[in-house]
Amino acid sequence: MKHEFLLPILLFLLLLAFPAAGHAEGTNLEFFSTELANPFSANTPPENVEFLGGGAFKENPVEDETSEEPQESEDEDFVELNSIQDFWNLYDVSDSFRERYADGEPWSLEEGLLFFFYHLQEHITQERLEEWAKPETALADLDPIQNPELNARRFDAFWINGRLLSVEKTELEEDVVFRYRVPSFYTCKLELNDGRHVTLFCQQIPRALQKPGALESKPKVGLIALFLKKGEKEENVSIPDPEKPGETLELASMFMVGRRLAWYPDTLLGNAGFDEGLFDDLDREELAEDAKRSVMVDMRLSSRNRECFYQMMSTVFHMPPDSLAKIVADVEANAPDEHFEKINYPGHEKLLKEGKRPRRYSSVIPLFNQPAKERGHFFFLKGIARRIVPIRVDDSDVNNRFGINHYYEVFLFPDEAPESPMVVLVPELPPGVTPGSDMGYFVELEVPAFFFNTWSYEKGKSQDGKQLRRLSPLLIGGTPAPTISTVYTPDLTWFLVIGGTVFSALFILSTILFFVSSRENEIAQKNRMKMYSLPEGTQFQDEVDDAPKEKEMGFEEWVQKNQ
Numbered sequence: 001m002k003h004e005f006l007l008p009i010l011l012f013l014l015l016l017a018f019p020a021a022g023h024a025e026g027t028n029l030e031f032f033s034t035e036l037a038n039p040f041s042a043n044t045p046p047e048n049v050e051f052l053g054g055g056a057f058k059e060n061p062v063e064d065e066t067s068e069e070p071q072e073s074e075d076e077d078f079v080e081l082n083s084i085q086d087f088w089n090l091y092d093v094s095d096s097f098r099e100r101y102a103d104g105e106p107w108s109l110e111e112g113l114l115f116f117f118y119h120l121q122e123h124i125t126q127e128r129l130e131e132w133a134k135p136e137t138a139l140a141d142l143d144p145i146q147n148p149e150l151n152a153r154r155f156d157a158f159w160i161n162g163r164l165l166s167v168e169k170t171e172l173e174e175d176v177v178f179r180y181r182v183p184s185f186y187t188c189k190l191e192l193n194d195g196r197h198v199t200l201f202c203q204q205i206p207r208a209l210q211k212p213g214a215l216e217s218k219p220k221v222g223l224i225a226l227f228l229k230k231g232e233k234e235e236n237v238s239i240p241d242p243e244k245p246g247e248t249l250e251l252a253s254m255f256m257v258g259r260r261l262a263w264y265p266d267t268l269l270g271n272a273g274f275d276e277g278l279f280d281d282l283d284r285e286e287l288a289e290d291a292k293r294s295v296m297v298d299m300r301l302s303s304r305n306r307e308c309f310y311q312m313m314s315t316v317f318h319m320p321p322d323s324l325a326k327i328v329a330d331v332e333a334n335a336p337d338e339h340f341e342k343i344n345y346p347g348h349e350k351l352l353k354e355g356k357r358p359r360r361y362s363s364v365i366p367l368f369n370q371p372a373k374e375r376g377h378f379f380f381l382k383g384i385a386r387r388i389v390p391i392r393v394d395d396s397d398v399n400n401r402f403g404i405n406h407y408y409e410v411f412l413f414p415d416e417a418p419e420s421p422m423v424v425l426v427p428e429l430p431p432g433v434t435p436g437s438d439m440g441y442f443v444e445l446e447v448p449a450f451f452f453n454t455w456s457y458e459k460g461k462s463q464d465g466k467q468l469r470r471l472s473p474l475l476i477g478g479t480p481a482p483t484i485s486t487v488y489t490p491d492l493t494w495f496l497v498i499g500g501t502v503f504s505a506l507f508i509l510s511t512i513l514f515f516v517s518s519r520e521n522e523i524a525q526k527n528r529m530k531m532y533s534l535p536e537g538t539q540f541q542d543e544v545d546d547a548p549k550e551k552e553m554g555f556e557e558w559v560q561k562n563q
Contacts, residue, residue, distance in 0.1 A: 084124075084132040086225075091120055098151040100216035107199070109254060114201050115172075115180035117155070117226060119261055126307075127397040133157040133224045136192065142227065143252050154227060156514045160200075160256070162192035162221035164215060165207060187259060190221065191238055195237045197253040200225060205261040206277030220264040225256035266329060269376050269450060274315040278308035279375050282453050291372035293418050293471065298454040309452065312376075314402035316450055316476045317427040324478045328380050332360050339363060341416040361446070361522050364414045364422065367473035367540040371454045379475065381424065382483060383414035387437040388429065408435065410480070412445065423457070423472045424449050432482055444484065449477025 081087050100112055121129075136159050136303040145153065166189040177183050194249040202223070208214060209221075231253030241247040262275035270276050280286075281304050293299075301309055331339070345397055362379040389409045399405050410424045424447055429435070433443055455474035 017275055019208070023358070036280065055306070081128070083283055084129075084155065085152075087128075087132075088120075088155055089126060091123075095151060098154045099148070101154060103147050103230040104233055106232060111229070112428070113186075114228070115176060115182050115259050118185070118203055118259075119180050121226075121297075125397065127401055130159060130401060133159050136160050136194075139192075139196065139227075139254070139476070140249075140251070142230070142254075145248065150279045154229070156227050157224050158220070158227060158256075160190070160192055160198060160225050161220070162190045162196075162198070163218040164209065164221045164261070165189040165191055165218065166215065167209065187219075191218075194251060195239055196251040197231070197235045197237060198225075199253070199255045200261070201257045202257055202261050203256075203274060206263040207280050208265075208277065209261070209263060220266075220270070222262050222264065223260060224248040224256045224485040225258035228257055230254055247407075261536055263300045266520055267376060269312070269315060269379055272315050272319060276376055278305075278311060281305045281308050283372075287372040287488070288372040289314075290370045292369060293371065293454055299471070301455055305453070310398050310402055310404065312450070313406060313407065314450060316478065317404065317407070319478060321478065327378060328448055331362070331378060331380060332357070341414075350400065358359050361415070364416050364420075364473070366424070367451060367475075370418065371473065374451045375453060377451055378448070379451060380446070380448050381412060381414060381475070381477075383412040383422075384418070385410050385412050385443045385445050385480075386421070388433070388435045388441075388443075389437060390435050391425075397413045409449070410445070412447070420472070422475060423455060424475045424477050424480075426477050430479060433480075433482060444482060445480040446483045447480035449475035451475050456531060458463055 005311065102108070114521050119350045134156065139158055139160075142153060168187045169184060170187065171184045172180075172182060182203065186202050186205050188199055188205070190198040192198060200223075202225075209219060219560065231526050233239050233252075235253030237251045237253075238248045239251060242251045252457060261277070264273065265276055267276065276556055323473035339362055360380075361382040364379070364381065366374050367379070387409075388411070390406060391409055393399065393404055408426050408429055410426055411421045413419075423560040426447060426449075430445075433445070436443075452474045454471050456469045459468045459470040
């Protein structure tokens with residue numbers, strides 16, 4: 001009897017436990033993870049398209065295969081977000097909360113709820129944030145606005161760029177870390193391009209900017225930041241009014257908050273708009289400059305380096321061909337001899353004697369020996385492509401943010417190290433070159449490219465059935481150009497000269513022999529005719545048979561003859 005009563009009670013408790021557990025899981029505040037689904041909408045990739053190394057951008061493939069995204073119910077109200085203020089209203093950022101920020105005064109502890117925004121920003125995808133962000137020039141619209149009208153503009157997003165003046169790191173207490181999941185933050189002093197002063201709170205800055213002496217050159221930085229409030233009037237800057245000569249404009253200093261500070265050093269990629277601080281995402285810890293390989297056991301493309309990968313690809317792919325050609329010319333003219341491959345190409349000495357500069361290609365040895373030092377550096381490569389595969393990108397954020405929907409994966413065997421292939425990703429193929437990967441595929445290319453990272457890709461299986469992986473340099477380049485081999489094809493100049501001379505001599509000799517032989521044949525024929533000719537006056541007449549023809553005998557004649 002006791003067991004009969006216990007069973008219904010246990011079932012009732014289980015029914016209560018399941019909804020409670022589901023409610024607890026649904027209300028748990030977590031950062032929104034970046035969507036890193038398979039680049040293809042279906043599980044099976046279409047024909048003639050492959051992934052890099054056969055894998056997609058997955059941080060944990062096992063979890064990605066088993067987990068299911070929550071389905072929105074049909075009865076759930078759909079909220080249309082057209083601006084970042086719509087997003088704040090969705091999360092009930094009230095007017096009373098905005099009124100806590102006092103313009104024109106120093107930052108106070110009462111205003112230190114920026115951790116709340118650190119947490120909320122994780123719910124905004126980078127694609128949406130870039131869509132909602134206003135240009136830096138729009139900050140001037142906030143200068144004449146005063147409180148309380150300014151409250152409606154608080155937490156607007158702006159693109160800002162300038163020089164980094166100082167950085168200070170603040171470690172947070174354990175209860176704050178537990179509540180907002182923000183272990184620390186950085187307070188940065190920036191001077192924008194127009195001279196405006198900004199105090200920026202951000203979660204992350206590049207490692208290179210944290211080293212001693214890194215801020216002496218006032219490095220170029222930028223990001224999308226949220227406006228919090230105006231700073232002290234002593235920090236305001238006056239500039240000439242471009243619309244009213246003789247008058248000045250007062251630019252208010254501002255307090256702003258952002259996720260991550262981007263770094264644009266004075267390099268080819270940095271000047272083109274690539275955030276080289278993203279190279280920090282390639283390794284979990286800082287590497288020595290002469291490091292031969294990454295400390296990461298797995299060097300496949302993953303969620304950690306996804307932003308770095310696509311942002312660098314967008315920067316290189318959108319470089320005009322004229323700019324890449326100018327870079328190639330500058331490197332050939334100014335780079336030290338150590339930068340170029342050590343190959344004695346036939347014909348180079350002749351070109352040098354004629355005062356011409358031969359084509360020079362970058363050495364690939366540093367890419368294998370010290371890849372950590374070569375990240376982001378430019379290389380002008382030449383080699384034989386034995387495999388070219390088209391890759392389609394179906395991620396909507398990559399399509400919209402970077403304008404990338406496909407690229408080509410080229411396995412290039414360089415002249416300097418033909419046994420060690422490199423992988424170069426290019427936006428398009430030159431005319432006449434089509435993708436291929438069979439045993440007979442062979443095309444010689446030259447391509448300007450930037451080194452991304454050492455890449456690990458699948459290379460068959462061992463005898464034990466374990467998957468083998470191979471390390472190769474991964475570069476991102478512009479459109480390649482077909483070229484003629486200068487290593488495997490010898491100089492044919494003397495061969496053509498000697499061959500042409502011999503052929504001409506044989507042709508002339510054959511012609512002479514032909515005419516001599518024809519003359520001798522004619523003389524021999526005349527001698528033969530003279531030898532067998534008859535004396536003059538000799539005539540040949542045909543014998544004529546004049547005998548009468550026998551006539552058929554009649555019967556009477558036959559009888560008379562036979563009597």
